[in-house]
Amino acid sequence: MLKRAEKIKLLLLDVDGVLTDGGIIITGEGDEIKIFSVVDGMGIKLLQRAGVEVGILSGRFSPVMKHRARELGIDLLYQGELAKVPAFEKILREKGLKEEEVAYAGDDWLDIPILKRVGLAIGVPNAWPPVNDFVHYVTKKEGGKGAVREICDLILTGKGLWGRYLEGYLSL
Numbered sequence: 001m002l003k004r005a006e007k008i009k010l011l012l013l014d015v016d017g018v019l020t021d022g023g024i025i026i027t028g029e030g031d032e033i034k035i036f037s038v039v040d041g042m043g044i045k046l047l048q049r050a051g052v053e054v055g056i057l058s059g060r061f062s063p064v065m066k067h068r069a070r071e072l073g074i075d076l077l078y079q080g081e082l083a084k085v086p087a088f089e090k091i092l093r094e095k096g097l098k099e100e101e102v103a104y105a106g107d108d109w110l111d112i113p114i115l116k117r118v119g120l121a122i123g124v125p126n127a128w129p130p131v132n133d134f135v136h137y138v139t140k141k142e143g144g145k146g147a148v149r150e151i152c153d154l155i156l157t158g159k160g161l162w163g164r165y166l167e168g169y170l171s172l
Contacts (some may be wrong), residue, residue, distance in 0.1 A: 001137055004120040005158025008052060009101040010076075012091070012114070013060040013148060015065050017107035018124055021144035037144055044072050049127045050161050055091065057084055059110045085113050100103030105151055107131060107143055122151055 017038060021055055022094035025033035040068040044054050055076030062079060069077045078119050081087045092099065100119030105110070107127040115134040117122040132138050137154070139147040156162045 001120075002158040004100075005103070005155045006160075007101055008103045008155050008158070009062035010053045010055060010091070010095060010097055011047060011151065011155065012055045012057045012076075012102060012104045012118075014104075014106040014111055015062065015079075015110070016060060016141045017126060017128075018105045019056075019065075019148060020067075021142065022126065023038070023144075030064060032064050034062065034068075035144060036068055037148070038145055039146050040144075040152075041072055043149035044074070047155060048127060049075060049154055050156055050159065052155060052159075053078075053095070057081060057104070057114070059084065059108075060163070071104070072140070076149040082110060082136075084110055088114050103151065104141075105148065105156060120155075125128060126150055 013019055019036060020034050025125065035124065048054055052075055056074060057078045059082050060080065065079060078087045101115050102118045103122060104114045104118045104121035105122040106115055107124050108131060109128065112131060112134050121135040123132035123138045125145045126142045137151045141147045143148050150157060151168065
């Protein structure tokens with residue numbers, strides 16, 4: 001697993017079920033509310049600071065996710081992509097990346113075609129069966145509850161950056 005993580009230059013994340021627990025609250029006015037983990041956000045910032053880009057590839061469009069991505073400094077944001085493969089291939093071309101240099105975390109049927117292609121395919125315990133049959137790693141934490149942080153820590157560890165990097169980050 002760590003050898004796969006060592007090669008990663010881009011972490012792509014699904015949103016509902018990975019960055020969130022999959023729940024959506026809709027107010028009486030029609031506004032959408034999602035709950036994101038601050039711990040996941042810190043993991044994303046640590047990974048970005050280590051030179052690994054983080055992007056979003058979601059089947060749903062959500063104005064809330066646009067705000068969260070901006071807050072985390074995520075410029076690579078694809079939403080409303082029910083057929084994710086064309087967007088994935090566009091990302092590879094634009095970034096000049098090979099499939100083995102990409103990690104992807106997903107939890108539902110729409111994610112399987114990407115999970116089958118990337119260098120590090122990641123699922124979450126709350127994934128829809130049988131999605132996790134197509135992954136290299138299943139997080140211990142559920143989506144929206146630390147799964148993304150666990151993924152970020154795995155990639156940093158695979159790159160041999162975790163101990164030294166964290167010490168340097170904290171000393172700033």
